[in-house]
Amino acid sequence: MMGVNFLADLTIKGKAGLLLILAILISLPFWSSSYIISVATITLYLAILGQSWNLMLGFAGLLSLGHALFVGISAYLAAYVFSVLGLPPVISVFPAVLLAILMGMLIGYLGFRFSIGGVYFALLTIAFAELVRISVDHMGFIGGTEGLFLPVSEGDRKGVDLINLRGHPFMFYYLAMVLAFLTLAGCRTLLKSKLGYYWQAIRDDQDAAQALGINVFRYKMYAVIYSSGIAGVAGVFYAFYQNSLFPESVFGIERSIEVTLGPIVGGVGSLFGPVLGAFILTPLGEGLTELIDFLKNSGIIDPKLKLNGLKLLIWGLVVSLIVLFKPRGIWPWLSDKLGFCRTEGD
Amino acid sequence: MAAFLEIENVSKSFRGLKAVSNVSLNVEEGGMVALIGPNGAGKTTLFNLIAGVFPADEGRITLAGNDILGLRPDQICDAGISRTFQLVKPFPDMTVLENVTVGALHGAQNIQEARKAARNNVELLDLANKIHLPAHSLTLPDRKRLEVARALATRPKLLLLDEVMAGLRPTETDEMVAVFKSLNQETGITILLIEHVMRAVMSLSHHVAVLHHGKKISEGTPGHITQDPEVLDCYLGEEEDV
Numbered sequence: 407m408m409g410v411n412f413l414a415d416l417t418i419k420g421k422a423g424l425l426l427i428l429a430i431l432i433s434l435p436f437w438s439s440s441y442i443i444s445v446a447t448i449t450l451y452l453a454i455l456g457q458s459w460n461l462m463l464g465f466a467g468l469l470s471l472g473h474a475l476f477v478g479i480s481a482y483l484a485a486y487v488f489s490v491l492g493l494p495p496v497i498s499v500f501p502a503v504l505l506a507i508l509m510g511m512l513i514g515y516l517g518f519r520f521s522i523g524g525v526y527f528a529l530l531t532i533a534f535a536e537l538v539r540i541s542v543d544h545m546g547f548i549g550g551t552e553g554l555f556l557p558v559s560e561g562d563r564k565g566v567d568l569i570n571l572r573g574h575p576f577m578f579y580y581l582a583m584v585l586a587f588l589t590l591a592g593c594r595t596l597l598k599s600k601l602g603y604y605w606q607a608i609r610d611d612q613d614a615a616q617a618l619g620i621n622v623f624r625y626k627m628y629a630v631i632y633s634s635g636i637a638g639v640a641g642v643f644y645a646f647y648q649n650s651l652f653p654e655s656v657f658g659i660e661r662s663i664e665v666t667l668g669p670i671v672g673g674v675g676s677l678f679g680p681v682l683g684a685f686i687l688t689p690l691g692e693g694l695t696e697l698i699d700f701l702k703n704s705g706i707i708d709p710k711l712k713l714n715g716l717k718l719l720i721w722g723l724v725v726s727l728i729v730l731f732k733p734r735g736i737w738p739w740l741s742d743k744l745g746f747c748r749t750e751g752d
Numbered sequence: 753m754a755a756f757l758e759i760e761n762v763s764k765s766f767r768g769l770k771a772v773s774n775v776s777l778n779v780e781e782g783g784m785v786a787l788i789g790p791n792g793a794g795k796t797t798l799f800n801l802i803a804g805v806f807p808a809d810e811g812r813i814t815l816a817g818n819d820i821l822g823l824r825p826d827q828i829c830d831a832g833i834s835r836t837f838q839l840v841k842p843f844p845d846m847t848v849l850e851n852v853t854v855g856a857l858h859g860a861q862n863i864q865e866a867r868k869a870a871r872n873n874v875e876l877l878d879l880a881n882k883i884h885l886p887a888h889s890l891t892l893p894d895r896k897r898l899e900v901a902r903a904l905a906t907r908p909k910l911l912l913l914d915e916v917m918a919g920l921r922p923t924e925t926d927e928m929v930a931v932f933k934s935l936n937q938e939t940g941i942t943i944l945l946i947e948h949v950m951r952a953v954m955s956l957s958h959h960v961a962v963l964h965h966g967k968k969i970s971e972g973t974p975g976h977i978t979q980d981p982e983v984l985d986c987y988l989g990e991e992e993d994v
């Protein structure tokens with residue numbers, strides 16, 4: 407597979423670094439706690455979503471602020487057919503991803519056909535996500551505001567059933583790792599293909615791209631299709647990992663914003679940036695939550711103090727600092743500093 | 753027989769201002785025709801009409817006998833016309849090679865083939881030592897060269913050049929003129945160019961059309977144009993003062 411060739415972008419140092427990180431990730435379940443595994447799983451999950459979002463903005467210049475929509479409808483579809491018909495996710499992933507893609511195509515069609523660009527396109531994605539969130543609120547058959555729950559038995563959390571995605575947390579962790587790796591490799595393949603060249607051209611100057619024979623409408627649609635498709639796969643994972651879906655916590659605007667933060671911190675447009683960003687922000691947020699719980703339990707701060715917004719506040723602070731001081735994100739700067747990436751032509 | 757590119761009575765207004773007014777122009781296959789005239793004469797607007805940027809108010813444009821008015825810019829490119837932008841439009845975050853590769857992907861079978869073709873065009877336009885630099889780091893003359901390399905990479909039958917020699921030194925102008933001449937001889941490419949640098953116009957074109965206030969006021973051989981009193985009055989004459 408060509409995508410695995412991202413090794414070719416890395417220097418010896420970069421390869422060593424990657425190997426070290428892989429070794430840590432693969433061995434993590436053997437020496438860390440179940441809490442750390444759960445944080446790592448969510449981190450990998452957000453890395454996948456960050457990659458999906460970055461494909462649209464970083465590659466093709468299309469700002470989506472409604473990515474939770476693609477994740478959510480896919481998650482809901484897979485969860486619903488599993489709980490009602492017992493259809494396993496290995497099968498339902500296909501209609502679920504298709505639904506996410508169709509949603510993306512609908513938004514893309516409206517946006518690009520009527521030349522709704524930039525911020526207005528972003529508003530369109532928000533509008534659709536909100537529309538679906540409110541609709542799901544009123545859909546009794548999938549739980550409405552009460553939520554949709556997947557049946558879990560005690561035994562489920564012990565085995566490894568990849569067909570039905572029932573099993574030990576370690577199974578989900580390794581699955582997230584494989585999906586994150588495939589997404590990274592897939593995005594690299596796309597970026598180095600004709601599609602990638604055309605996306606970047608459209609991102610950098612749409613008029614010049616069109617003058618060079620690029621059907622701008624069609625290639626923007628491809629970007630939305632791939633991006634929503636990846637988000638759809640992540641959605642199925644999410645449904646079976648969480649086992650409970652609520653309209654607010656699945657489709658809410660915070661979910662869509664959350665997806666954007668990793669790539670912004672790591673580096674929009676780069677391949678490793680979204681991964682790095684997820685690995686910085688998620689543990690930071692979780693660590694903070696832990697710290698607050700610890701401080702509350704040990705009586706250092708008042709246990710009744712409400713600090714719910716603190717995680718978002720810290721994330722906001724990190725993002726602001728990045729935007730101010732390293733607007734291209736941490737990865738381009740870091741890989742430069744550490745000499746991890748080969749520059750072309752060396 | 754009809755000419756390769758035929759522009760017939762084309763007009764275009766912007767909010768009442770007639771930017772192009774009833775202009776007709778023929779370009780023979782393999783020809784090199786220059787379009788000159790003072791700033792604001794409507795030259796770029798005429799290019800935009802050929803390239804499908806906006807529709808004409810009236811008139812007809814055909815390429816090899818086929819109507820091309822009303823096609824989108826990418827369809828115009830498919831039809832075999834490539835253009836440069838007077839206000840250069842590089843892809844700033846892509847390297848010089850990547851910029852040109854985007855053009856070369858038009859019609860290429862795969863990335864390898866496109867990159868190889870792009871490399872040739874980069875060398876042709878004297879950008880070889882900047883091949884891996886991001887386009888945003890180029891100087892204006894280099895950006896003009898990049899415009900040309902990228903447009904050429906699509907392998908057009910008709911090339912529209914909009915003031916690509918502005919800002920070049922005389923020796924650099926001569927180099928670029930030589931590139932177009934040899935391309936024209938070797939590949940038979942047809943060129944329509946807008947140019948203020950008369951030195952380039954004189955040595956490249958065998959036919960010159962003059963626009964003024966949106967109207968074509970004169971047309972003929974370079975020698976004829978430079979003798980035309982009306983042209984001297986509105987354009988070439990004033991050039992001396994600049």
Ligand SMILES: Nc1ncnc2c1ncn2[C@@H]1O[C@H](COP(=O)(O)OP(=O)(O)O)[C@@H](O)[C@H]1O
Binds near residue numbers: 791793
């Ligand atoms: N897109 C546009 N919208 C409005 N006015 C335009 C547009 N393009 C050109 N014009 C106007 O049309 C006239 C001709 O411009 P242009 O074709 O650029 O001239 P030239 O290339 O000969 O210098 C100018 O008055 C210019 O302001």
Ligand SMILES: [Mg+2]
Binds near residue numbers: 795796838
């Ligand atoms: Mg002009």
